[in-house]
Amino acid sequence: xxxxxxxxxxxxxxxxxxxxxxxxxxxxxxxxxxxxxxxxxxxxxxxxxxxxxxxxxxxxxxxxxxxxxxxxxxxxxxxxxxxxxxxxxxxxxxxxxxxxxxxxxxxxxxxxxxxxxxxxxxxxxxxxxxxxxxxxxxxxxxxxxxxxxxxxxxxxxxxxxxxxxxxxxxxxxxxxxxxxxxxxxxxxxxxxxxxxxxxxxxxxxxxxxxxxxxxxxxxxxxxxxxxxxxxxxxxxxxxxxxxxxxxxxxxxxxxxxxxxxxxxxxxxxxxxxxxxxxxxxxxxxxxxxxxxxxxxxxxxxxxxxxxxxxxxxxxxxxxxxxxxxxxxxxxxxxxxxxxxxxxxxxxxxxxxxxxxxxxxxxxxxxxxxxxxxxxxxxxxxxxxxxxxxxxxxxxxxxxxxxxxxxxxxxxxxxxxxxxxxxxxxxxxxxxx
Numbered sequence: 001x002x003x004x005x006x007x008x009x010x011x012x013x014x015x016x017x018x019x020x021x022x023x024x025x026x027x028x029x030x031x032x033x034x035x036x037x038x039x040x041x042x043x044x045x046x047x048x049x050x051x052x053x054x055x056x057x058x059x060x061x062x063x064x065x066x067x068x069x070x071x072x073x074x075x076x077x078x079x080x081x082x083x084x085x086x087x088x089x090x091x092x093x094x095x096x097x098x099x100x101x102x103x104x105x106x107x108x109x110x111x112x113x114x115x116x117x118x119x120x121x122x123x124x125x126x127x128x129x130x131x132x133x134x135x136x137x138x139x140x141x142x143x144x145x146x147x148x149x150x151x152x153x154x155x156x157x158x159x160x161x162x163x164x165x166x167x168x169x170x171x172x173x174x175x176x177x178x179x180x181x182x183x184x185x186x187x188x189x190x191x192x193x194x195x196x197x198x199x200x201x202x203x204x205x206x207x208x209x210x211x212x213x214x215x216x217x218x219x220x221x222x223x224x225x226x227x228x229x230x231x232x233x234x235x236x237x238x239x240x241x242x243x244x245x246x247x248x249x250x251x252x253x254x255x256x257x258x259x260x261x262x263x264x265x266x267x268x269x270x271x272x273x274x275x276x277x278x279x280x281x282x283x284x285x286x287x288x289x290x291x292x293x294x295x296x297x298x299x300x301x302x303x304x305x306x307x308x309x310x311x312x313x314x315x316x317x318x319x320x321x322x323x324x325x326x327x328x329x330x331x332x333x334x335x336x337x338x339x340x341x342x343x344x345x346x347x348x349x350x351x352x353x354x355x356x357x358x359x360x361x362x363x364x365x366x367x368x369x370x371x372x373x374x375x376x377x378x379x380x381x382x383x384x385x386x387x388x389x390x391x392x393x394x395x396x397x398x399x400x401x402x403x404x405x406x407x408x409x410x411x412x413x414x415x416x417x418x419x420x421x422x423x424x425x426x427x428x429x430x431x432x
Contacts, residue, residue, distance in 0.1 A: 002074060008042035010087040013077045020073045020089065021097070023124070024065050026107050034062040036091070038073065043257065044126055046080065046088040047073055054092060061094050068100040068124070084260045119423055120432050130258035131419055134251055135408050141250035142224055145243055146201045151226060154193040154200040156186030162382035169209045182207035186225050187399060188331075188386050191362060194227035194397050195389050201226040211427055215416040216304070216354055218405060220425040227399035233333075233343040233361040236398035237279070237319060240347060240357055243402070244317060245273040251411055264413050271315050272350065279319045282341065285310055301327045308352040317356070319345045330372040332360040353410035359400025366390040
């Protein structure tokens with residue numbers, strides 16, 4: 001009996017007859033030979049139909065196939081050194097499963113809005129396949145890394161009654177006659193987890209009601225947020241850089257085919273696995289920018305041009321350390337030797353991709369934290385549970401958050417992060 005396989009397993013069946021369930025992405029004919037471009041969700045490769053081998057009737061079936069028709073393909077696997085994938089199938093039989101006609105995304109250029117309107121179909125394309133496979137690998141590697149480092153996965157709620165950084169950028173909803181918000185971060189809950197279990201990480205969807213149209217922003221995205229008890233900021237930075245290097249190396253090791261499809265420079269990626277990453281103080285970053293004619297002053301936050309310039313000075317991701325208190329959230333711990341900055345850091349990705357990690361040591365003093373909550377105009381009652389973490393056995397602890405989509409955008413070298421998530425949500429798009 002002919003064995004049924006997936007395209008990705010073709011390498012294990014060279015010169016063997018196999019059966020594959022596939023869709024047609026494109027085709028072309030050259031006299032008595034028809035070339036079928038096939039996909040099955042695991043990879044893409046070519047099917048070769050030779051008229052003299054399959055007969056007139058089967059060759060006609062192959063010639064009449066339309067884009068995205070589904071079928072059973074039977075044939076013999078051969079090596080194909082000319083393709084990214086490296087293998088093809090010499091077709092002996094085609095059994096059509098589902099007809100397709102007038103498929104809207106044809107092998108030509110389409111506008112981005114058209115493609116996003118048809119995102120449910122655009123996901124089938126080779127480029128989108130590669131991006132989503134790399135996303136999947138980064139998720140797998142995330143769990144592996146934190147499991148190896150002794151963390152446990154903790155699920156933070158999506159509906160919350162308060163916010164880590166105020167409610168100005170939150171989506172509000174009615175929760176049985178009281179206001180609730182879609183979470184913008186799992187951090188505060190992860191801190192509670194760290195006080196219970198030592199080292200935890202949350203991984204889930206978060207929501208930001210920012211009216212931003214930049215290539216770096218989505219309104220719904222996924223965050224990885226570790227929190228670590230008995231850990232200072234310098235130790236947290238070491239975890240962060242190990243994590244990033246692990247993600248990049250895992251993609252290099254497991255996504256060679258996908259990186260080829262995206263024409264991603266693997267030698268460039270390899271530079272990002274070398275540790276440690278450079279560290280630059282916020283003070284020195286301001287000086288660097290001013291010396292290069294940027295109109296910035298101490299106390300300003302960095303935008304895309306500033307972050308890109310800074311990162312271009314380094315071959316690896318770079319940490320910017322100790323930002324002013326005025327531009328960072330209330331829960332961060334002050335620098336022990338200065339009263340104007342926090343013990344915090346942002347990690348800037350190379351190649352102009354900006355911040356991919358933000359983190360800090362957390363404030364451990366009850367009175368100081370309470371004072372800052374009040375100064376920020378937040379409702380103290382909503383944060384009593386968070387203050388309890390400082391009342392009952394407070395310890396030094398640190399954490400950070402990585403935006404998955406921004407990291408994918410960088411590793412895949414994409415122009416916009418809308419391609420990094422299956423169905424992007426932006427201020428002008430909530431469908432499909």
